[in-house]
Structures are given as structure tokens and as C-alpha cells.
Amino acid sequence: MNRMILYKEWLKTRWFLLAAFLVLAAGTFYMGLSLSKTVQFNGADKLWEVLVSKETVLLETLKYLPLAVGGLLAVVQFFPETARKRLKLTLHLPYPQGRMMAMMYGYGLAALTILFLLQATVLTVSLRHYFVTELVVRIMVTAAVWYLAGYAAYIWVAAVCLEPTWRMRVVVIVLLAALVRLLFLSGVPESYNGILPWLVLYVLCGQVLIFHSVARFKEGLQD
Amino acid sequence: MKKIGKIFIGLSLALLVLWLVPWVYRIVTLESYSTPFTLYSCVVHDFTSLDRSDARNFRFIDRKGNVYGDEVQPLFYHSILASKGAFPDSLEGIPVTEEMVEHNSVxxxxxxxxxxxxxxxxxxxxxxxxxxxxxxxxxxxxxxxxxxxxxxxxxxxxxxxxxxxxxxxxxxxxxxxxxxxxxxxxxxxxxxxxxxxxxxxxxxxxxxxxxxxxxxxxxxxxxxxxxxxxxxxxxxxxxxxxxxxxxxxxxxxxxxxxxxxxxxxxxxxxxxxxxxxxxxxxxxxxxxxxxxxxxxxxxxxxxxxxxxxRMDRPYDFEEEVNLCKYVFPCRLSFTSSDDGWVKPRFSDFSWIGLVVDLLVAVFIIAWRWRRKNTNN
Known part of the structure; x- marks a missing residue:
């Protein structure tokens, strides 16, 4: 049954995952090209100078990509469940409902993790070519918040898709907007170092929103 | 799980309100405040401040209320004075030149x-x-x-x-x-x-x-x-x-x-x-x-x-009526102009706001309890 659920999720998301992979790859390639051209025309020492003296980590062009990928994956995966009333059928399968939902969004989180890890690895390797470890760590720790925004978007948008009433949908959307605002509040490198573990915990706790929406769906609440 | 979800949403909304409402209130009621440029004068041996009420004429006022022109700060405005032929030959009993002034400007x-x-x-x-x-x-x-x-x-x-x-x-x-x-x-x-x-x-x-x-x-x-x-x-x-x-x-x-x-x-x-x-x-x-x-x-x-x-100049702006302190027990913000960290900062704690919020919470609980009993 587990394999069947995963296969169902794969069928729903495979084209989107391919598109997301291509978009992330294109973004990463563009970033790499941009870096190499800057080095070619201005020298790597200019980039070092910018990294050390300015409030930038050079990758700002990519900062909203994980957010978009996370949010859209949730739409692709969960919107058909409610729009075509499949969720009612899914929840009536002879399988524990909680586990079913955990499998579904666990699949999504795993897919996002693979995509994000791939991009972060390629970026780290590329950056390591130009910069010392200390600067690369600084860049990637700063970028960790952007990836966290991707997970947050996935979880909150999934909850919005599964939520049966518009009133609660608006509440969850408002919370997501505030969370995204918080995650992109500062452009100062490493400014989230202290709060990052708490934000990770908060985003992980956000998974209860998915179960909350499903429970309300099961109760038959609707507009 | 539904109850935990409700608690999660409730707490998140409470934090959101503590963050956004006082922030919006501050943005709406914010007024600019600036202080006059002040330097110690080697001419009158006192702190002189630029008179902001007459910004076009660059008048300086010392602590006794005396009013001066650029000549009270000959080392800071030496170029202007020199262009008018008013740059002094000596100051504090020492002959000075523009080169000396520029060399020692810090x-x-x-x-x-x-x-x-x-x-x-x-x-x-x-x-x-x-x-x-x-x-x-x-x-x-x-x-x-x-x-x-x-x-x-x-x-x-x-x-x-x-x-x-x-x-x-x-x-x-x-x-x-x-x-x-x-x-x-x-x-x-x-x-x-x-x-x-x-x-x-x-x-x-x-x-x-x-x-x-x-x-x-x-x-x-x-x-x-x-x-x-x-x-x-x-x-x-x-x-x-x-x-x-x-x-x-x-x-x-x-x-x-x-x-x-x-x-x-x-x-x-x-x-x-x-x-x-x-x-x-x-x-x-x-x-x-x-x-x-x-x-x-x-x-x-x-x-x-x-x-x-030495001179101390406390800010003289009047404390505005902060309506938020009558509604909220504190204010939540995440950034500060003094540092580059994003972290939760609770400030402006208010007992009045806490009591008001507790009373509202008690009222809501009582109202819901009564409604529930009436329905039963």
C-alpha cells in the first residue's frame, strides 16, 4: 500500500518535479555563469571584496526560487485532491488516515529535500572554486533561510489546499504571508543564525495545519 | 490533532497581532525628529548648534543664546570663510593657514x-x-x-x-x-x-x-x-x-x-x-x-x-499617546536599527494591556461556555 501511495504521488507530481528541477538547474547555471563572467571581467578579488564588505551573498537572484517551488509543489500535489473530491475517496481507503496523509506530504517534503540538496550541493561546489570555506559557509547558511521558506510554503499551501472552508483558508494564508515576510525580513548575511533553529521548529510544527485541515474536511465542514 | 492545530493557529495569530498592529500604529504615528548639528567652537569656547529655524542663513547659537555666523566655526567652514576673505590669520594665539586646517581635519x-x-x-x-x-x-x-x-x-x-x-x-x-x-x-x-x-x-x-x-x-x-x-x-x-x-x-x-x-x-x-x-x-x-x-x-x-x-542633550520630543499599550501586553519586533540580527524582541510591556487582554479572554470563554450550555 505504501508503494501504491507513493506511486500515486509520483504520477501527480512527476512533470512538475521535472520542471522544478529544470528551473532550479537553470537558476543555478545562471548564477554560476554570472559568477564566472564577473570573475573574468573584474577578477575574483572584487567578489571577495563585495562579500566581505557589503551586505550580500551574491546569490540573491535565487532567493525566491525555493519558495515558489515549495508552494507550487503543494498546489500540484494537493489541489487535485480537493478540487476533484479525491480526498474523500483517499480517506476511505483501508489504510490509517493519519499515516496516509503523512505519506503524502512526506513524499512532498522528501522531493523538495532532494531538489534543494541537489541545488545547494552544486552551488557549494561552484562557490568553493572561487572562495574560502568560511565565505562559502557564510553564503550557504544565509541561503538556508530561503530553503526553509520553500518548506514553509509547501506545508502551508498544502494546508490551504486541504482546508474545506474559505474562512480558515484565509487565516492560514495570512499566517503564511507573515511567515514568508519574516523569512525575508533581512538581507544581512547570517542575520538569522540565532533564530534559525526556532524557525525550523516552527515550520515543522506547521505540519499540524495539514492534519487540522484534514480533520475539518472529515467533519464535513464546507462553505 | 484538530485541537493542537487550533492552538497552533491561535498562538501564531496572537504573535502576528503583537507584531503587526503595533508596527502599523508606529508607522502611522511616526514623526521625524532631528537634532541640530553641534560643534565646539574654538572662537567662543562653547558648543554651538546650527539654528534650524533659520537654516538658509546658517546661524549658530551657543548655550547662552548668542547668535553667530560661520565665523564661529572657522576651522569647519574654512573654505567658505576663505572665499569671502574672512578666514582669520590666527586662532588661539597661533597663526593658522588653510593647509594646516585641512591637514588636521578629522x-x-x-x-x-x-x-x-x-x-x-x-x-x-x-x-x-x-x-x-x-x-x-x-x-x-x-x-x-x-x-x-x-x-x-x-x-x-x-x-x-x-x-x-x-x-x-x-x-x-x-x-x-x-x-x-x-x-x-x-x-x-x-x-x-x-x-x-x-x-x-x-x-x-x-x-x-x-x-x-x-x-x-x-x-x-x-x-x-x-x-x-x-x-x-x-x-x-x-x-x-x-x-x-x-x-x-x-x-x-x-x-x-x-x-x-x-x-x-x-x-x-x-x-x-x-x-x-x-x-x-x-x-x-x-x-x-x-x-x-x-x-x-x-x-x-x-x-x-x-x-x-561637555554637554548632554536629551531628546525633547513629547511622548505620544501609545494606544497599543491599552490593548496589548507588549510589542513584538524582529529587527532593530542597532543590529543586524533577526530575532524576537518583546518590548513596551504594559500591565494595562495584559489586564485588558485577560478580561477579553475571560469574557470570550464565558460567552462560549454560556452559548454551549444554551445549545445543550
Whole structure:
């Protein structure tokens, strides 16, 4: 049954995952090209100078990509469940409902993790070519918040898709907007170092929103 | 799970309201506030402030209410006075020329945000004595690591092992204990000369490191050994009167002379909380520190940095009616103009807001309980 659920999720998301992979790859390639051209025309020492003296980590062009990928994956995966009333059928399968939902969004989180890890690895390797470890760590720790925004978007948008009433949908959307605002509040490198573990915990706790929406769906609440 | 979801949403909304509503209120009710530019005058020997009510005519007012023109600050407005032929021949009994004035003009400013951020442990290494005299962009950088500095050539990200060895050996020979702690420098070619870096070692001792002809030049300042330093500012002024400013744990500002002597001043400056502005001339330094409560001015003699005069100017804006404190127990914000951190900051605690919120909560619980019982 587990394999069947995963296969169902794969069928729903495979084209989107391919598109997301291509978009992330294109973004990463563009970033790499941009870096190499800057080095070619201005020298790597200019980039070092910018990294050390300015409030930038050079990758700002990519900062909203994980957010978009996370949010859209949730739409692709969960919107058909409610729009075509499949969720009612899914929840009536002879399988524990909680586990079913955990499998579904666990699949999504795993897919996002693979995509994000791939991009972060390629970026780290590329950056390591130009910069010392200390600067690369600084860049990637700063970028960790952007990836966290991707997970947050996935979880909150999934909850919005599964939520049966518009009133609660608006509440969850408002919370997501505030969370995204918080995650992109500062452009100062490493400014989230202290709060990052708490934000990770908060985003992980956000998974209860998915179960909350499903429970309300099961109760038959609707507009 | 539904109950946990409700609690999660409720808590999140409560935090959101504590964050956004006071923020919006502040944005709506915010009014600009500025203070007049103030300098110590070597003519009237008093602090004179620019009269903002007559900004077009550049009038200055001293603490007694006397009004002056540009001539009260002849060293700061020397170009204007010279263009009018009004620049004095002598001041404080000493003949002065415009060249002397320009040579001894000093301006330095610092904000808490410069220090309250996570900095990369990477420092650009300039050549302090360039062959063609003009400073040029650094080619190497050193990275502060636990067991020493590591010097890299930035162009190809290569560790220069031999140079690294020479720098670490030079530091060790002067008694430097790794790792480096505070490191202060201005690696930019937009200055007249380069003094490299002032840095403290693991024991808090102060050292000077610069690169001359590609070689490390290191110097220990024993005079600063007794100071528990919390911040260093390198100066690199034209007149080379100081090498840097040192701030100890008691927030006392010390002047570090190029010869290694350390002169304590009466200035108290908390780099984590206060802005600093130093405007110096041939005779006096006006040092301004400012925090959330007001501004503090110190006039120091330029030769020995002894205190001549001081003035405190608390902000005189009226406390506005803060309606939020009647509604919320506190205010939540995540950023501050004083640092670069994003973290939860609860402020403006209000007992009134707490009581009001508790009463509202009790009312809602009672209303829901009553409604539930009525339905049953």
C-alpha cells in the first residue's frame, strides 16, 4: 500500500518535479555563469571584496526560487485532491488516515529535500572554486533561510489546499504571508543564525495545519 | 490533532497581532525628529548648534543664546570663510593657514549596526607601502582561524602557504597568541595611506599588523595590555595623530597614538548601543555619542585629548499617546536599527494591556461556555 501511495504521488507530481528541477538547474547555471563572467571581467578579488564588505551573498537572484517551488509543489500535489473530491475517496481507503496523509506530504517534503540538496550541493561546489570555506559557509547558511521558506510554503499551501472552508483558508494564508515576510525580513548575511533553529521548529510544527485541515474536511465542514 | 492545530493557529495569530498592529500604529504615528548639528567652537569656547529655524542663513547659537555666523566655526567652514576673505590669520594665539586646517581635519563616525552583526572572518590585505605610492586594491586576504591566520591569493583562491607561515611567525615572534579576537581595519584605497589592522589576540593584547613590501610588519602595544578591550576603530586620519580609538569594557574611549602610547579620555561610548561622531580640528575634537535617550557631547583638546567641556542633550520630543499599550501586553519586533540580527524582541510591556487582554479572554470563554450550555 505504501508503494501504491507513493506511486500515486509520483504520477501527480512527476512533470512538475521535472520542471522544478529544470528551473532550479537553470537558476543555478545562471548564477554560476554570472559568477564566472564577473570573475573574468573584474577578477575574483572584487567578489571577495563585495562579500566581505557589503551586505550580500551574491546569490540573491535565487532567493525566491525555493519558495515558489515549495508552494507550487503543494498546489500540484494537493489541489487535485480537493478540487476533484479525491480526498474523500483517499480517506476511505483501508489504510490509517493519519499515516496516509503523512505519506503524502512526506513524499512532498522528501522531493523538495532532494531538489534543494541537489541545488545547494552544486552551488557549494561552484562557490568553493572561487572562495574560502568560511565565505562559502557564510553564503550557504544565509541561503538556508530561503530553503526553509520553500518548506514553509509547501506545508502551508498544502494546508490551504486541504482546508474545506474559505474562512480558515484565509487565516492560514495570512499566517503564511507573515511567515514568508519574516523569512525575508533581512538581507544581512547570517542575520538569522540565532533564530534559525526556532524557525525550523516552527515550520515543522506547521505540519499540524495539514492534519487540522484534514480533520475539518472529515467533519464535513464546507462553505 | 484538530485541537493542537487550533492552538497552533491561535498562538501564531496572537504573535502576528503583537507584531503587526503595533508596527502599523508606529508607522502611522511616526514623526521625524532631528537634532541640530553641534560643534565646539574654538572662537567662543562653547558648543554651538546650527539654528534650524533659520537654516538658509546658517546661524549658530551657543548655550547662552548668542547668535553667530560661520565665523564661529572657522576651522569647519574654512573654505567658505576663505572665499569671502574672512578666514582669520590666527586662532588661539597661533597663526593658522588653510593647509594646516585641512591637514588636521578629522571626521569619524560609527553605528552600533557596524559591530552588532556576524562578520566573515576574512580580511583583505592591502600593501601599506605601494611601489607607485598610490594605494591599490588588495590582492590577498587573510582568514582568521583557530591556530593562526591563513593568507589566500584571492584571484585564484589559493592558500599562500609560505606567506601564511611568514605572517604567523611574525605575529608569534611579537608574542601573539592565536586565535585573533577583535580585528579592525579599513581595506579601501579611498584613503591617503594604509595602516593595515589593529587586532587583539586570544589574551586580549593589542597588536598592529600591516603588509609592507609583501612582508608582515607586526607590533605589540604593551601600553594597552591592561585594557580589557571590547572594540577598536582604526583612524588613518591625514594628520596621523592617532592610529586608532580603543573602547574598553567600561566603555571608556582611549586614543592610541602611532608611537604606541594610549591616552584615556573622559568620553564614555557604548559601541553596541550608541552612535559615535568625531569631528576634530587643529584645536579641539567634538565627540558626540547618541543613544535612544539623547546626545552627549564632549570637547577634547586635540593635543592631549583632555576634556575641555561637555554637554548632554536629551531628546525633547513629547511622548505620544501609545494606544497599543491599552490593548496589548507588549510589542513584538524582529529587527532593530542597532543590529543586524533577526530575532524576537518583546518590548513596551504594559500591565494595562495584559489586564485588558485577560478580561477579553475571560469574557470570550464565558460567552462560549454560556452559548454551549444554551445549545445543550
Amino acid at each position: 571626521i569619524l563616525s560609527a553605528e552600533p549596526k557596524e559591530f552588532n552583526v556576524k562578520k566573515a572572518p576574512v580580511y583583505l590585505l592591502m600593501e601599506s607601502v605601494p611601489v607607485r605610492l598610490e594605494l591599490h586594491d588588495p590582492e590577498d586576504a587573510f582568514v582568521v582561524r583557530k591556530n593562526g591566520l591563513a593568507v589566500y591569493r584571492m584571484a585564484d583562491n589559493t592558500l599562500l602557504e609560505e606567506k601564511t607561515g611568514r605572517f604567523n611567525a611574525a605575529l608569534s615572534a611579537e608574542g601573539f597568541r592565536f586565535p585573533a579576537n577583535l580585528v579592525a581595519g579599513k581595506p579601501s584605497h579611498h584613503k591617503e595611506y594604509d595602516e593595515g589592522y589593529l587586532l587583539t589576540d586570544a589574551e586580549g593584547k593589542l597588536f598592529h599588523l600591516k603588509q609592507v613590501d609583501g612582508e608582515p610588519v607586526v607590533r605589540h602595544f604593551p601600553a594597552a595590555d591592561s585594557l580589557d578591550l571590547r572594540q577598536i576603530l582604526i583612524t588613518e586620519f591625514t594628520n596621523r595623530a592617532t592610529l586608532g580609538y580603543l573602547v574598553d569594557r567600561d566603555n571608556r574611549l582611549h586614543m592610541l597614538r602611532p608611537d604606541g602610547t594610549v591616552i584615556p579620555t573622559e568620553v564614555r561610548y557604548d559601541p553596541a548601543r550608541e552612535d559615535l561622531l568625531v569631528v576634530g580640528d587643529l584645536f579641539y575634537y567634538t565627540v558626540k555619542t547618541s543613544d535612544a535617550d539623547g546626545e552627549h557631547f564632549f570637547a577634547l583638546r586635540s593635543d592631549d585629548f583632555s576634556l575641555v567641556d
